[in-house]
Amino acid sequence: MASTTELDHVKAVWQQMRSNSPIYDFLLSELEVVSATKGSVTSHLTLGPKQMNSSGTIHGAVSAAIVDMSGGLAICSRGLEKSGASIDIHVTYIGQAHVGETIEIESTANKVGGSMAFTTIRICKLVDGKPGPMVATASHTKYIQNIQPRSKQ
Template identity: 35%
Template sequence: MAPHHIEHLNDWMSQMNAISNRTDEDGPYFLQECFSRSKVVDADEDSAVFEYTVQKSDCNISNNFHGGAIAALVDNLTSAVMFTRERKYFQLAGVSTDLHVTYVSAAPLGTTVLVECKVNKVGSALANTTAVLREKDSGRIIATATHTKFNTDSRIGGGSKL
């Protein structure tokens, strides 16, 4: 575990939490609970482990972690892992071009999940990341995912460095 990687990631997560908790005239933002409920457990250059507890708002009718909620969590946390260090590209989180989740087993309400995220490659236009979601207590795999991001820095004015 590298303290400066955790610090850099926590700073970005804090900024995203502040942004996501804003409400404008149309209502709250989509990310409202993701960053505030995700805890950084470990981080290094290009990888991070987050802890997340499945709550009622994450569940389907069977009180299991809903596939859409898993996909949204993966989308956000694999974007967050990009900020474990400063980069030449992807000063902003970019946008998704492909998100593929394989659901392996159920995670009932109250399950604490570890989300292991990794940056596999970052170029000037695309970044490739992966995630594995595991039940914290048993290590059982809940889902695996791949996520491709497109760099939007030039379209949004370059963003600000953290």
């Protein structure tokens, strides 16, 4: 029997995360995971009014939620079913994004050890289907001890 691909696995984990998290389901329900390899996940999100701040640009809390979610998905792309508990999230806000714009989220699991995982995330606007101006960069550390790898199928 063939094993599931990283993309299939990450999409399944994302659906589970959404169903267990009202905030992810509210803020990020339109997010689409577009690619995944071992340790790397790329997602797209077209921004709507619920992701905006009072100035009409992507809210910092939304960016932080994206970092939390996408860092977890990058960790899970290494074969884990869950992504653990956040220890540290650091977001650097570089640019703006507005309603109707699509952002691309690139998340990388730089190291997944026995108890800790370290990720980096880049959020940029898509322009003509290609990565354009940077919106934010981030680092995210998670505690993952006792998280079991997925079973081979």
